[in-house]
Amino acid sequence: MRYARERLRWNGWGSREVTFETKGRDREVWDFVRQAVGADALPSTPPTPLDQIDLPAIRLSPAIVEGLGGVLSPDRVRTDAYERAFHALGRSYHDLLRLRRGDLRHAPDAVVYPESAAEVLMLLSFCEKHDVAVVPFGGGSSVVGGVEARGADGQAGVVTLDTTRMDQVLEVDPVSHTATAQSGIYGPVLEEELAARGFTVGHFPQSFEYSTLGGWIAARGAGQLSNRYGTADKLLVAAKVATPRGEWRTLAFPASAAGPNLNHLVAGSEGTLGVITEATVKIHPVAESRRIAAFVFRDFETGAAAVRALVQGEVGAAMIRLSDADETRFFGEFRNVIEPHGGASKIAEKALSYAGFADKCVMMVAFEGGQRQVREGFRRAFGIATRAGGLFVGESPGKAWWKRRFEMPYLRDPMMDHGVGVDTLETSTEWANVPRLYRAVREALAGAMKSVGSGGVVMTHVSHSYLDGASLYFTFVFARDVSRGLESELAQWKTIKEAASRAISEHGGTISHHHGVGIDHAHWLPAEKGTLGIDVLSAAKAKLDPKGVMNPGKLVRAGG
Amino acid sequence: MRYARERLRWNGWGSREVTFETKGRDREVWDFVRQAVGADALPSTPPTPLDQIDLPAIRLSPAIVEGLGGVLSPDRVRTDAYERAFHALGRSYHDLLRLRRGDLRHAPDAVVYPESAAEVLMLLSFCEKHDVAVVPFGGGSSVVGGVEARGADGQAGVVTLDTTRMDQVLEVDPVSHTATAQSGIYGPVLEEELAARGFTVGHFPQSFEYSTLGGWIAARGAGQLSNRYGTADKLLVAAKVATPRGEWRTLAFPASAAGPNLNHLVAGSEGTLGVITEATVKIHPVAESRRIAAFVFRDFETGAAAVRALVQGEVGAAMIRLSDADETRFFGEFRNVIEPHGGASKIAEKALSYAGFADKCVMMVAFEGGQRQVREGFRRAFGIATRAGGLFVGESPGKAWWKRRFEMPYLRDPMMDHGVGVDTLETSTEWANVPRLYRAVREALAGAMKSVGSGGVVMTHVSHSYLDGASLYFTFVFARDVSRGLESELAQWKTIKEAASRAISEHGGTISHHHGVGIDHAHWLPAEKGTLGIDVLSAAKAKLDPKGVMNPGKLVRAGG
Structure with a gap:
């Protein structure tokens, strides 16, 4: 296992040794x-330390905990506060709200670390027999409630199954490229x-550093070079x-x-x-070669x-990433605050403005790809982008983005320390519908933020x-109403999230x-899959997990 | 509907107006x-005309047939001999054996032609209510028993649902390219x-002229330019x-x-x-451009x-197609028989032989693709193929193949007229396993043909x-033992087919x-999908088709 859990934040992003770098310009x-969220002042809202939080009592009987230890070994069954807190929730905005306020009511009763299939x-056989819910957990980076340690009514408790000790590369086939x-x-x-x-999978989601192969597949994730x-x-x-x-193989x-x-x-x-x-x-x-060009x-x-x-x-691009004007402006200015550019840059900005940009x-x-492939691809992209109204602005914006491409999740924690909420959501649609959906979701987000009394910023990009x-x-950034407690904050978020989900x-x-369904999107799924689609998924679940112990409350339920 | 059924062969391939062209060199x-199949003589084995065949009695009650007419209109419910014969089976080798011998025991009781979803x-609601099996049928080109008009025990009869009057393009989205x-x-x-x-789907299976969009998807087909x-x-x-x-939509x-x-x-x-x-x-x-190069x-x-x-x-090739030595030789010589090449070609062949080919x-x-894209792709392919030991032999073999790419199924009918059996089967595997699987299946086919007392030819190509x-x-071509009746011929085929399937x-x-499962491969599916995989498919079927009226006996059964 690469990351011992105690080296990672249980209530925030990634490694405890890494913080978002403001270069002394805090x-x-x-x-x-x-100013961006339109607040007069930003409150200080530090998280509650774990030792000040009461975790719920362990519901599993000592006999069951001991039984789990018998299946594995006792040292791979953890019931201590840190392990339970670390595995209570995912890492969504509303997960962080709860973790930072010390709401650990959904902490698992135990965390198990198997090492083999x-x-x-x-473990599954044991848990099914004893009606114990099992929540699979890889990196735990879900932002849709996919790893929340909830059981179903009538179950004896919840065990989180942490897969990260199953971390061996078993075979590399250099002929079949698998x-x-x-x-x-x-x-x-x-x-x-x-x-x-000499190989790569090429899957680089923003969570790359703290997510796992199994999680990528289970949630149908997408990497930056998709x-x-x-x-x-x-x-x-x-x-x-x-x-x-039993074991199901494809x-x-x-x-x-x-x-x-x-x-x-x-x-x-x-x-x-x-x-x-x-x-x-x-x-x-x-x-053998990589190149990132930027256009405005x-x-x-x-x-x-x-992009189309x-x-x-x-x-044949590896990535095409378009930020809208609000996102371009926000991150441009944000970056300028941290690393002020000289006058030359300001003149360039002004020139762009005069030029209609x-x-x-x-x-x-x-x-x-290969050098020639990259060169030829770039040449064609230059022609197409230019004819489509783009202005080539060099390679440095891309290089800067590349360097920082896994950094953004670290910004959320200090944001939350300062009473600022930040969440993201994503969708996809056919090209003909992209402009309409873009406007609808933006308007829904902006309207909902206003309705809950917050100014804010809505930023959008096409990344896949x-x-x-x-x-x-x-991405939406807003001033949290921190004065009225957790439930109120969750309601504020939920209002915004629901408005956006409805618009989508x-x-x-x-x-x-690419975030998945989890708990957060489960009630939107029937509209998308249809009753029969949900029935089919439920039927599959009823067949493989007849007692409903697998990750209850996510995606679909058994029985249909 | 493009093709009125009576313009097509009910017991062979495609249009009655088209026959395989031997250019007077019969x-x-x-x-x-x-000589290729090692026979002393080829018998004459013409098919039985339809008017000499007794079709089984229609099992559906007149009330049900009338009811179907009420759902549609009476003229779109057909119970005449030609429609029943045309829809009895698919177009596999052993289907043709049965059709040509007049074995129509699996003719549907009625054929219905709906025009809308x-x-x-x-229709499905009506048939479910009356326990009538429904066999969906598009072009009917299945070679694995996918459209065989069989019901399950206890069902009132079998209706074949011919989809070919549902043939409208409903929408073309030139922005989203759908x-x-x-x-x-x-x-x-x-x-x-x-x-x-200005668009194409680009799906060109060998059956292209006589297969349908729905059939391609239902059977997970593959086109020549896949x-x-x-x-x-x-x-x-x-x-x-x-x-x-009810209706299930994605x-x-x-x-x-x-x-x-x-x-x-x-x-x-x-x-x-x-x-x-x-x-x-x-x-x-x-x-905008197309080019086909050939290498040996x-x-x-x-x-x-x-190819790898x-x-x-x-x-970025649209197609890479490699024939093994036996296939290259057989079709080369076959073509030479029909269109004898001059001495120059023979000298070229000789030179190739001296050169180790x-x-x-x-x-x-x-x-x-675009002209430049095609040129660049060809340039790279030339380099890679040459370095891999290939010798460029020009563009004419590819052009000749392109012209005849949908012609081969027409050859099967005259083969069968001459007592010659020809069947095809296909598989796929990872690159590392390609040589091993190639050898195993070839040996199985050759051995099985020998075991049933036939010489023959086994030819192989990589097409996807x-x-x-x-x-x-x-592709295997063999001398049929036509002396002992249909059952014996089916047994001969089955011996060969089973040996190949086992090897695969x-x-x-x-x-x-890309042929699918149908009836022929159904008993091999559990080994591939596993018990739980089959269970999941069966559970989906039980949910959507609880009474098991949909295409009984193919792929999986309800219930699991």
Whole structure:
């Protein structure tokens, strides 16, 4: 296991040794954020230390806890406060609200650390027999309630099954370009081991450093270079899934017409059908070359049309990322506060304004591959982007983004320390509907923030694009009303979230492009999948998990 | 509907107006075939005319037939001999054996022609109520028993639901590059209507002229240009499926993390969950340029390694097709019999032999796209193929193949007239396993043909390749033992087929790369999907088709 749990934040992001870097310009940074959310002052809202929090009593009987120890070994069954707190929730905004206020009512009764598929099978069998809910947990970075340690009514308790001791690369096939690994392997460990053989999976979600192979697949995640390497469901070649009914395997075929492709039932199952214990995924030779170019566009619609032209024009980009004007401005100014640019930069900004790019939207296009492939791709992208109204602004914005691409989650913790809320949500839709959905969700977010008495910023980007459509990723930053306690804060968030989810659902978007369903989106799922779609998923669950012990309350329930 | 049923062969391939062209060299052709299968003489084995065949009595009561007419209109419920015969079976070798011998015991009791999704829903509801099996039928080109009009025990009869009057293109979205059409549209009609708008689906299975959009998806087919346009499951963006429980829809999202992607339960469902009535699929601008280059390799393993190098080298080919030495030789000589080449060609063959290509394997690589893209792809392919041991032999073999690419199924009928059996089967596996599986299946086929007392030819090609592996397509031609009646002939075929299927299953192949499961492969499916995988599919079926009226006996059964 790469990260001992005590080296990580139980109530925030990532490593305790890393904090968001403001380079000594703390005062300026928070002044900027204060103005952005329209607040007169930012309150100090530090988290409650764990030793001041009362955890709920352990509901599991000592006999069951001892039984779990018998299945594994006693040292791999943890019931201490830190382990229970660390595994209570995911890392969404409202999870952090609760963790920081010390609301640990959903802490698991025990945390177990199996080391093999066989141990997971034994655990599930034991838990099913004793009616104990099992919550699979990899990196725990879910932002939709996917790992919240809740059981169902009538269950004896909740065990969180932490997969991160199952972290071995089992096989690398340099001929078939596939690798098989245990599911609990963290992104960086998997990539390091593959890099030593000259390969990469190429899956780099923003959570990359603290998420696992199994989590990527279970939640159908998407990495920043998905244009080249595909989303997590497309990486998957074969899986081993431990279910209460036994082991369910899919085999590795490059393509097959032997009935429906059940890998696509594994991907997105979010631990509700079983625990993914091993996965075989596609790998690619480490790219010999990389290049990231940046362009600016006059407005989002023009930029989005350029993204479409690039992807439909088959330029072969690894990433195409377009920020709208609000996001471009916010992060531009934010970065300027931390690392003030000289006068030359200001003159350049002014020139852009005069040229009609006052509300500029920046687009980054990355290429990876052979040198000639990258050069040719860039050449074509330059032509298409320019003809689509883009102005090439060099490679430094892209390089700067690349360096900081896993950093943003660290900014949320100090934001929360300063009474500022920040959350994200995402969707996707067909190209023809992108402008309409963009406007609808933005308006819903802005309106809802206003309705709960907060100013705020709504920022949007397209980060994943396809021949037929694109994702839309929304970040909203707002002044929290910290004066009235946790429930009020959760209600404030919920008002905003519901408004956005409704706008997505009613305007042709999927309820999630890559965050998943979890608890938060479960009640939006029937509108998207239809009654029969939900019935089919429920029937699969009833078959594999007849007693409903697997990750209760997420995605679908048994029985239908 | 493009093809009135009476214009098509009820007991053979395609249009009655088209026959395989031997250009007046009939005697030479059959002499060549005779030698190839090692027979002393080829018997004359013409098919039994329909008017000499007794069809089974219609089991459905007149009231039910009338009821079907009430749901649709009486003229769209057919019970005449031609319609029943046409829809009795698919078009596999052993289907043709039965059709040609007049074994129509599995003819449906009635054939219905709905024209809309709403009519299909009403039909299914009616049939479920009256315990009537429903067999969805598009082009009817299944070669695995997928459309055989069989009911289950206790059912009142069998209705074949012919989708080909549902043949409208409903929407073309030139922005999102998707098109929505009714499922019964034939390939050429769909392509013509899209071509008029500048688009193509790019799905060209060998059955293209006589297969339908819904059939492609239901059976997870693959087209000849799948390297560029993807297999049928990858084309699918959204589907409307009529089930006995009502309409099941999937929505069009370019990507989503909202639970498992249920399009992948629709694709490959083979009519066992319901009838696909409409499908939204990806479309692409018609390519501005196309080029097909041919190379020869010294042996199959070298050629397969070159295919791998091309696809993993991301040359962006639309098709890479490698024939082994036996296939290259057979079709080369066969073609020479029909269109004798001059002495120059013979000298070229001789020169190739001296150069070490006596057992040459031909590979064709096709590119489609923008002119520059095609040129660049070809340039890279030339380099990779040459370095991998390939010898460029020009563009004429590819051009000749392109012209005849939908012609081969027409050859089977005259083969059968001459007492010659020809069947095909296919699989796929990871690259590392391609040579082993190739050898195992070839040996199984050759051994089994010998065991049933026939000489014969086994030919193999790779026609679909992926980053992680490739398909293997086997054609076997053998002398039928026509002296002992239908059952004996079916047994002869079954011996060969079972030997090949066992070799596939035991050597890491999928039981089908693109033909599907149907009846023929159903008993091999549990080994591939596992007990739990079959259970999950059965649970889905039990939910959508609780009385088991949908395409009984194919793929999986309700209940599990």
